[in-house]
Amino acid sequence: MNALLDALAGTGRSALALCQAAGQLALFGLAGLFHVLRPPFYGRMVLRSMLDIGYFSLPVVALTAIFTGMVLALQSYTGFARFSAEGAIANLVVLSITRELGPVLAGLMVAGRAGAAMAAELGTMRVTDQIDALGTLSTNPMKYLVVPRLIAGTIALPLLVVIADILGVLGGFIIATLKLGFNSATYLRNTLDFLETDDVVSGLVKAAVFGFIIALMGCFNGYNSRGGAQGVGAATTSAVVSASVLILAFDYVLTELFFSR
Amino acid sequence: MTPKLRVRGLRKAFGDKQVLAGVDLEVAAGTSMVVIGGSGSGKSVLLKCIIGLIEPDEGVIEIDGTDLAGLDRDAREAKRAQIGMLFQNGALFDSLPVWENVAFGLLARGAVARREARARAERVLAQVGLAASVGDLSPSELSGGMQKRVGLARAIAAEPAIMFFDEPTTGLDPIMGAIIDGLIVDCVRRLGSTAVAITHDMASARRIGDHAAMLHQGRIVWTDRAEHLLDSGNAVVDQFTHGRREGPIQMELRR
Ligand SMILES: Nc1ncnc2c1ncn2[C@@H]1O[C@H](COP(=O)(O)OP(=O)(O)O)[C@@H](O)[C@H]1O
Numbered sequence: 001m002n003a004l005l006d007a008l009a010g011t012g013r014s015a016l017a018l019c020q021a022a023g024q025l026a027l028f029g030l031a032g033l034f035h036v037l038r039p040p041f042y043g044r045m046v047l048r049s050m051l052d053i054g055y056f057s058l059p060v061v062a063l064t065a066i067f068t069g070m071v072l073a074l075q076s077y078t079g080f081a082r083f084s085a086e087g088a089i090a091n092l093v094v095l096s097i098t099r100e101l102g103p104v105l106a107g108l109m110v111a112g113r114a115g116a117a118m119a120a121e122l123g124t125m126r127v128t129d130q131i132d133a134l135g136t137l138s139t140n141p142m143k144y145l146v147v148p149r150l151i152a153g154t155i156a157l158p159l160l161v162v163i164a165d166i167l168g169v170l171g172g173f174i175i176a177t178l179k180l181g182f183n184s185a186t187y188l189r190n191t192l193d194f195l196e197t198d199d200v201v202s203g204l205v206k207a208a209v210f211g212f213i214i215a216l217m218g219c220f221n222g223y224n225s226r227g228g229a230q231g232v233g234a235a236t237t238s239a240v241v242s243a244s245v246l247i248l249a250f251d252y253v254l255t256e257l258f259f260s261r
Numbered sequence: 262m263t264p265k266l267r268v269r270g271l272r273k274a275f276g277d278k279q280v281l282a283g284v285d286l287e288v289a290a291g292t293s294m295v296v297i298g299g300s301g302s303g304k305s306v307l308l309k310c311i312i313g314l315i316e317p318d319e320g321v322i323e324i325d326g327t328d329l330a331g332l333d334r335d336a337r338e339a340k341r342a343q344i345g346m347l348f349q350n351g352a353l354f355d356s357l358p359v360w361e362n363v364a365f366g367l368l369a370r371g372a373v374a375r376r377e378a379r380a381r382a383e384r385v386l387a388q389v390g391l392a393a394s395v396g397d398l399s400p401s402e403l404s405g406g407m408q409k410r411v412g413l414a415r416a417i418a419a420e421p422a423i424m425f426f427d428e429p430t431t432g433l434d435p436i437m438g439a440i441i442d443g444l445i446v447d448c449v450r451r452l453g454s455t456a457v458a459i460t461h462d463m464a465s466a467r468r469i470g471d472h473a474a475m476l477h478q479g480r481i482v483w484t485d486r487a488e489h490l491l492d493s494g495n496a497v498v499d500q501f502t503h504g505r506r507e508g509p510i511q512m513e514l515r516r
């Protein structure tokens with residue numbers, strides 16, 4: 001009986017802690033959005049974060065996209081081969097990449113790279129009093145550290161996804177033409193014929209949301225980290241895990257919004 | 262005369278741990294006060310409350326006789342902008358070179374244009390005995406003593422009317438400690454600032470302070486001129502300044 005009560009109490013405590021964290025996160029996000037609109041603005045910091053998030057993530061995202069496109073073409077060929085549906089393969093590759101895999105995979109990769117780095121940097125700044133020091137030097141740490149990252153994340157991820165889309169389709173094209181022997185002009189025409197603006201735009205909107213989520217989770221966990229090196233480690237892990245889970249959850253929500261109308 | 266800085270009945274608890282239990286402190290304009298007290302006695306928390314980094318549970322903080330709680334946000338920030346702080350571990354921004362650290366507050370306030378900031382930072386670095394070439398280094402490339410100097414330079418760059426020093430000599434050898442103390446005294450005199458320094462180094466306390474106060478169990482239990490630190494006649498202060506194991510202070514080994 002007691003064991004049961006203990007288990008219940010433990011569950012209750014975790015649930016309460018989760019609610020509290022969700023509330024804090026919501027307040028943090030709102031504070032971030034509020035400060036986006038009010039000066040001073042730190043353009044240099046936005047550019048620096050854009051480099052960190054966008055430019056330095058290019059190689060990882062590019063490789064991921066190319067291989068994903070190649071695998072998609074190969075896998076679908078084994079499935080569609082009997083119908084010899086060249087059009088179907090081009091269709092499947094381009095739609096999967098632009099609608100789903102481009103934004104989601106880029107989001108997950110960037111969460112692992114840039115989100116973790118943000119949490120570690122802000123966490124270290126927190127535990128070494130650097131965030132407090134900003135406050136004593138007439139600088140609002142929310143504006144100086146958090147807002148530029150939120151902006152940069154929201155802008156950089158769609159840009160990355162444009163590149164991922166192109167490279168993903170290219171990966172499929174390479175396999176289709178070089179390995180499966182499809183006619184390259186036909187494959188390209190099929191790709192473009194099937195593609196609609198909505199597919200690309202919905203993918204880019206997803207990417208913007210994912211970019212915001214990655215930056216928000218990186219900043220939130222880093223900004224509120226406690227307790228030395230271990231606390232920074234925990235903040236980093238939790239930034240990556242929570243951003244990844246939220247990306248997949250929001251992917252569902254956004255897909256529902258875009259395509260079930 | 263109204264004191265430059267006055268704290269009354271300041272209380273702060275973390276969970277059920279009462280760190281500050283009604284601190285009263287007055288610092289007259291142009292003088293310097295050292296606050297002594299054991300590790301974990303809440304000295305840093307006291308400074309952070311005054312600076313506004315920690316929200317106190319209760320108590321009044323006055324600068325120039327004005328209660329900060331009675332001001333709106335902007336006016337309060339303006340009052341607090343007169344405070345410069347040297348953090349316990351330097352808290353230098355390791356993503357920025359030394360000169361940008363030093364010029365940070367000036368740039369943030371728009372007190373100096375970006376192209377003049379470098380020259381200005383070098384002048385401040387010279388005041389703490391550092392060569393202009395140090396400006397290009399990253400804080401992580403500096404020794405402990407140099408980091409303290411850069412932290413000091415950053416704190417004084419905007420020529421604040423009030424300066425806080427949190428354990429400026431902790432972790433330094435005695436000679437470097439004396440040098441840093443000397444720099445602090447010089448800077449405070451030259452700018453005519455009011456200073457509050459935290460320390461548990463007696464030599465440092467007597468070099469920096471005009472007055473001294475002892476923080477113990479969340480209260481100021483003694484205050485007098487700093488030269489009386491070693492013959493205070495107060496049992497708590499005596500045990501602390503002479504480093505005796507026996508006495509009224511029970512070191513907290515458990516929380
Ligand atoms: N942000 C905080 N959250 C919880 N406890 C804190 C916080 N800051 C300080 N404390 C606690 O307050 C006490 C006093 O800390 P501090 O002022 O740093 O001591 P010191 O006198 O050595 O500077 C310590 O027990 C510390 O654990």
Ligand SMILES: [Mg+2]
Binds near residue numbers: 305349427428
């Ligand atoms: Mg301290």
